[in-house]
Amino acid sequence: MKGTGVSCIIFMLVSIRCIHCAFTPADNYLIDCGSLTDTTIYDRIFVSDVSFSSTLTPSSNNLANTSGSVPPSTYGAALYQNARVFTVPSSYSFQITAHGRHFVRLYFFPSVYGSFDLTSSTFTVSTQDVVLLDHFQPQANSAAVEEFLVNINSNTLALTFAPTGNNSLAFVNAIEVVSVPETLIADTATVVDPPRSYQGLSDQLLEKIYRVNMGGPQIFPNNDTLWRTWDTDQKSPPFNNSLSAPFIFSGRINYNGGGATQETAPDTVYATAARLLASNTSNARFNMSWRFPVDANSSYLIRFHFCDIVSDAAGDLLFNVYINSWLVAPNLDLSSYTDRQLATPVYRDYVLEASDASGTQLNISIGPSDINGVLPDGILNGLEIMRIGSGGGSPVTPPGSKKNLAIILAPVLGAVVVAIVAVALCVVLRKRKLKEQYSKSWVPFSINGFTSHSAGSQTSNGTAVTLNGNFGYRLSFAILQEATNNFDENRVIGVGGFGKVYKGALRDDTKVAVKRGNPKSQQGINEFHTEIELLSRLRHRHLVSLIGYCDEKNEMILVYEYMEKGSLKSHLYGSDMPALSWQQRLEICIGSARGLHYLHTGQAKAIIHRDVKSANILLDENLLAKVADFGLSKTGPELDQTHVSTAVKGSFGYLDPEYFRRQQLTEKSDVYSFGVVLLEVLCARPVIDPTLPREMVNLAEMGMKWQRRGELERIVDSRIAGSIRPESLKKFGETIEKCLADSGVERPSMGDVLWNLEYALQLHDADAGTISEVNSINQITELSPRVQNFSAYENAPPAGEAETSLLNDLSDVSMSKVFSQLIKSEGR
Ligand SMILES: *[C@@H]1O[C@H](CO)[C@@H](O)[C@H](O)[C@H]1NC(C)=O
Ligand SMILES: *[C@@H]1O[C@H](CO)[C@@H](O)[C@H](O)[C@H]1NC(C)=O
Ligand SMILES: *[C@@H]1O[C@H](CO)[C@@H](O)[C@H](O)[C@H]1NC(C)=O
Ligand SMILES: *[C@@H]1O[C@H](CO)[C@@H](O)[C@H](O)[C@H]1NC(C)=O
Ligand SMILES: *[C@@H]1O[C@H](CO)[C@@H](O)[C@H](O)[C@H]1NC(C)=O
Ligand SMILES: *[C@@H]1O[C@H](CO)[C@@H](O)[C@H](O)[C@H]1NC(C)=O
Ligand SMILES: *[C@@H]1O[C@H](CO)[C@@H](O)[C@H](O)[C@H]1NC(C)=O
Ligand SMILES: CC(=O)N[C@H]1CO[C@H](CO)[C@@H](O)[C@@H]1O
Numbered sequence: 001m002k003g004t005g006v007s008c009i010i011f012m013l014v015s016i017r018c019i020h021c022a023f024t025p026a027d028n029y030l031i032d033c034g035s036l037t038d039t040t041i042y043d044r045i046f047v048s049d050v051s052f053s054s055t056l057t058p059s060s061n062n063l064a065n066t067s068g069s070v071p072p073s074t075y076g077a078a079l080y081q082n083a084r085v086f087t088v089p090s091s092y093s094f095q096i097t098a099h100g101r102h103f104v105r106l107y108f109f110p111s112v113y114g115s116f117d118l119t120s121s122t123f124t125v126s127t128q129d130v131v132l133l134d135h136f137q138p139q140a141n142s143a144a145v146e147e148f149l150v151n152i153n154s155n156t157l158a159l160t161f162a163p164t165g166n167n168s169l170a171f172v173n174a175i176e177v178v179s180v181p182e183t184l185i186a187d188t189a190t191v192v193d194p195p196r197s198y199q200g201l202s203d204q205l206l207e208k209i210y211r212v213n214m215g216g217p218q219i220f221p222n223n224d225t226l227w228r229t230w231d232t233d234q235k236s237p238p239f240n241n242s243l244s245a246p247f248i249f250s251g252r253i254n255y256n257g258g259g260a261t262q263e264t265a266p267d268t269v270y271a272t273a274a275r276l277l278a279s280n281t282s283n284a285r286f287n288m289s290w291r292f293p294v295d296a297n298s299s300y301l302i303r304f305h306f307c308d309i310v311s312d313a314a315g316d317l318l319f320n321v322y323i324n325s326w327l328v329a330p331n332l333d334l335s336s337y338t339d340r341q342l343a344t345p346v347y348r349d350y351v352l353e354a355s356d357a358s359g360t361q362l363n364i365s366i367g368p369s370d371i372n373g374v375l376p377d378g379i380l381n382g383l384e385i386m387r388i389g390s391g392g393g394s395p396v397t398p399p400g401s402k403k404n405l406a407i408i409l410a411p412v413l414g415a416v417v418v419a420i421v422a423v424a425l426c427v428v429l430r431k432r433k434l435k436e437q438y439s440k441s442w443v444p445f446s447i448n449g450f451t452s453h454s455a456g457s458q459t460s461n462g463t464a465v466t467l468n469g470n471f472g473y474r475l476s477f478a479i480l481q482e483a484t485n486n487f488d489e490n491r492v493i494g495v496g497g498f499g500k501v502y503k504g505a506l507r508d509d510t511k512v513a514v515k516r517g518n519p520k521s522q523q524g525i526n527e528f529h530t531e532i533e534l535l536s537r538l539r540h541r542h543l544v545s546l547i548g549y550c551d552e553k554n555e556m557i558l559v560y561e562y563m564e565k566g567s568l569k570s571h572l573y574g575s576d577m578p579a580l581s582w583q584q585r586l587e588i589c590i591g592s593a594r595g596l597h598y599l600h601t602g603q604a605k606a607i608i609h610r611d612v613k614s615a616n617i618l619l620d621e622n623l624l625a626k627v628a629d630f631g632l633s634k635t636g637p638e639l640d641q642t643h644v645s646t647a648v649k650g651s652f653g654y655l656d657p658e659y660f661r662r663q664q665l666t667e668k669s670d671v672y673s674f675g676v677v678l679l680e681v682l683c684a685r686p687v688i689d690p691t692l693p694r695e696m697v698n699l700a701e702m703g704m705k706w707q708r709r710g711e712l713e714r715i716v717d718s719r720i721a722g723s724i725r726p727e728s729l730k731k732f733g734e735t736i737e738k739c740l741a742d743s744g745v746e747r748p749s750m751g752d753v754l755w756n757l758e759y760a761l762q763l764h765d766a767d768a769g770t771i772s773e774v775n776s777i778n779q780i781t782e783l784s785p786r787v788q789n790f791s792a793y794e795n796a797p798p799a800g801e802a803e804t805s806l807l808n809d810l811s812d813v814s815m816s817k818v819f820s821q822l823i824k825s826e827g828r
Contacts (some may be wrong), residue, residue, distance in 0.1 A: 023263050024721045025179035033172050034063040034082035040439040041076045042222035064113035074143045075220045077173040080109035085116050086170040089162035094177050096152050101343055104148045107174035108138040123170035128158045130205050133162050181263050189349035192326050198351040210385040215246035216272025247275040249309035251343055258338040260345035269382040270307035270345045274755045276366055276378035285376055287367040294362050298387050301353045302826035305382030306334050307345040314340035319378030322365040330370045331745050336666045475548040484514050517556030541597030544628040563618035574685045579719040585681045586761045591625030593757055597750035602666045608665050612673035613654050614680050653687030658744050668744030674740025679703040684717035704740055707733050728764035
């Protein structure tokens with residue numbers, strides 16, 4: 001009984017710790033060097049290293065006292081009272097329990113300590129792998145903490161202090177070696193010039209140079225989740241103080257959606273900002289800038305912290321961000337990173353390469369957007385500048401004999417046990433919590449959710465209820481076996497990454513498309529859950545309806561309404577189906593635009609389709625268009641960790657080029673893809689056709705070229721060119737051009753696209769059947785330089801496909817080739 005009580009108390013202590021601090025470091029060494037006693041700084045205890053003095057050579061390692069010359073206002077002033085002094089190279093050795101990044105913080109206060117004058121000490125500090133400080137001479141009589149993010153992949157960290165020069169001494173006042181959350185620094189960032197992706201940040205040593213809370217107070221380690229210090233920007237004020245003002249927010253900071261967590265920076269950083277003041281005179285446009293002295297010829301990681309605490313509505317705030325003279329983020333719209341929520345932190349990482357950092361100062365500026373009608377405004381909440389691979393970053397020659405002097409810091413056993421238990425419990429509790437959230441997100445509607453949504457919907461014809469009583473849309477495996485003749489290969493109407501799609505018929509003769517997932521793919525399971533969850537909430541005339549699903553025996557089967565006339569793509573090219581008229585094409589475009597508009601705006605949170613293409617627009621027996629395949633859709637950021645796989649899953653030729661710059665899909669990415677679909681509808685050719693001459697391979701590129709020249713009519717599908725009224729074509733072409741704008745903010749919303757297409761239809765209707773147009777139109781047909789070469793790809797599946805065969809989908813065939821082309825063109 002007593003044992004249970006004790007473990008209960010430990011458990012409670014541990015739980016309390018878990019609730020109050022989001023992050024518990026696996027390794028957490030805090031050492032007060034040269035001190036005879038432990039020192040408590042707020043809730044952290046710096047352990048005295050004096051108990052290890054017996055392992056030191058008496059003449060080479062000394063404890064030293066100073067008598068109160070430490071500035072009293074310094075955080076952790078007590079740590080600077082004592083120092084350990086080294087006359088020969090000496091090492092501390094730390095046992096590392098968790099590999100990966102660690103903060104190494106070194107406290108220095110060069111002063112006179114009794115018989116030791118440390119004011120002109122010069123020394124080198126290194127780990128077994130890298131030099132942290134090379135010939136370092138801390139500024140006399142000033143307390144400083146040097147902070148590094150060191151990647152440790154062995155079981156010990158040896159920290160060596162070596163005096164350099166004649167009669168020099170090395171010393172240190174305190175040391176921290178503390179684990180860093182894995183997600184704090186990602187492996188990738190954006191290179192400033194030329195803009196491209198930087199990879200391999202995880203392996204690099206980082207040295208903190210500046211960490212600034214813009215427009216806010218100084219933040220000390222006791223107020224930071226990772227015990228960091230944030231300076232005010234008073235030390236590096238904006239060039240023109242009259243143009244910026246601090247802004248303080250009293251509401252709650254929302255950490256869901258922007259990618260930043262409570263560890264990224266504390267609330268105080270995000271709740272305060274330096275704000276560019278909107279000037280009253282319309283032509284007054286100024287930058288708000290900061291200058292940071294840095295060492296020339298080093299590479300820097302520059303992290304901007306943003307949180308839109310100033311706007312009244314998402315999308316109101318647009319501004320430019322500069323590093324030196326490079327415009328690194330034109331017309332930055334923070335809401336595009338936060339699912340359009342305000343007060344949501346976002347951070348952006350940039351790497352300034354050594355070759356671009358030849359000056360001795362770094363200029364950071366926030367400036368007004370150049371877009372007409374946007375008020376001059378802009379904010380910056382925080383900024384971190386870290387040197388990549390500091391101290392020369394040079395590898396260290398093995399220390400050899402130095403190792404003999406190593407002081408092994410045996411941690412207090414009990415503390416370690418408690419820490420391990422705490423971490424383990426935290427992990428277990430967290431996992432459990434995640435699991436609960438996860439299952440909550442999709443289980444309940446298997447019983448109730450569907451029935452409430454189904455009322456009045458065109459597919460709730462009672463089939464499912466008859467079959468399955470209480471379970472609503474949950475169908476039994478046996479029923480589906482029967483419906484598809486035991487998944488007869490002859491009934492396959494499509495194959496995709498998820499699995500195969502079969503044509504089937506339920507007992508009441510309802511025709512269905514049965515999409516059977518390949519249970520082996522873990523990815524598939526996530527998409528399955530995503531798709532059920534989404535489709536259960538979404539009901540729209542222009543979205544393909546889900547009739548039911550089956551998760552029996554680990555199956556992942558989705559049952560959709562059967563779309564009699566197959567995909568839009570199959571009607572445009574690659575089959576011998578009769579050509580659709582211009583009116584039919586416009587109506588199909590309008591229908592699918594309505595479906596997408598609903599996805600973007602019909603729910604509290606916008607839903608991004610992510611894979612808009614003609615193969616995912618299906619037609620029912622009346623040629624009514626419905627948007628299909630939400631397997632890739634997403635509402636929140638949780639699926640967004642798979643940028644790379646997303647890029648591969650989205651279809652090339654349709655993919656938003658801005659996605660490569662920003663690494664994030666938005667509604668405007670769908671608008672871009674839809675613009676490509678509009679071109680496809682107009683020209684009736686594949687979006688990527690490698691058999692064509694180089695400048696014609698990519699439909700979007702080719703279409704934009706002709707549209708800009710005002711000669712779009714020359715690439716219109718020759719089968720219908722004679723029947724399109726020029727005004728209608730003009731409107732259609734303008735709509736395409738807007739959708740394909742380079743930057744997402746310049747693209748229209750789906751609602752605007754819809755309106756424009758309806759207008760194009762009206763312009764066409766207004767003159768339907770007028771003979772006077774025919775002559776001029778025949779001329780157009782003759783000019784049309786279309787190249788017909790689809791025979792190699794005519795492997796189209798029969799009508800009714802809910803998903804296209806990868807082989808059939810040209811845009812997928814030449815994926816790697818096109819991908820490298822896109823990357824290259826982006827790099828320029
Ligand atoms: C530091 O100073 C205190 C009193 O001023 C003294 O008791 C102690 O021995 C000194 N420690 C060292 C290492 O000199
Ligand atoms: C050390 O001192 C000697 C003589 O005092 C001098 O010759 C030598 O250059 C000095 N070395 C360094 C590294 O300063
Ligand atoms: C600072 O801004 C004011 C306008 O508010 C302008 O008149 C002044 O010239 C600016 N000063 C500098 C140094 O740019
Ligand atoms: C701008 O206008 C506001 C209110 O109209 C006024 O309070 C403020 O002083 C003006 N600022 C400048 C720089 O003229
Ligand atoms: C930086 O590198 C450039 C080119 O190599 C060189 O001219 C310059 O002197 C260097 N600056 C410093 C401070 O080392
Ligand atoms: C930063 O700005 C200052 C002042 O405008 C300028 O003198 C300096 O050249 C700039 N530095 C860089 C690297 O652009
Ligand atoms: C802001 O700074 C950038 C980079 O130095 C410069 O190109 C731009 O013209 C400046 N904008 C304004 C409004 O001064
Ligand atoms: C701004 C802020 O949060 N300040 C707090 C820092 O921590 C001390 C004590 O830990 C609090 O008293 C402050 O309010």
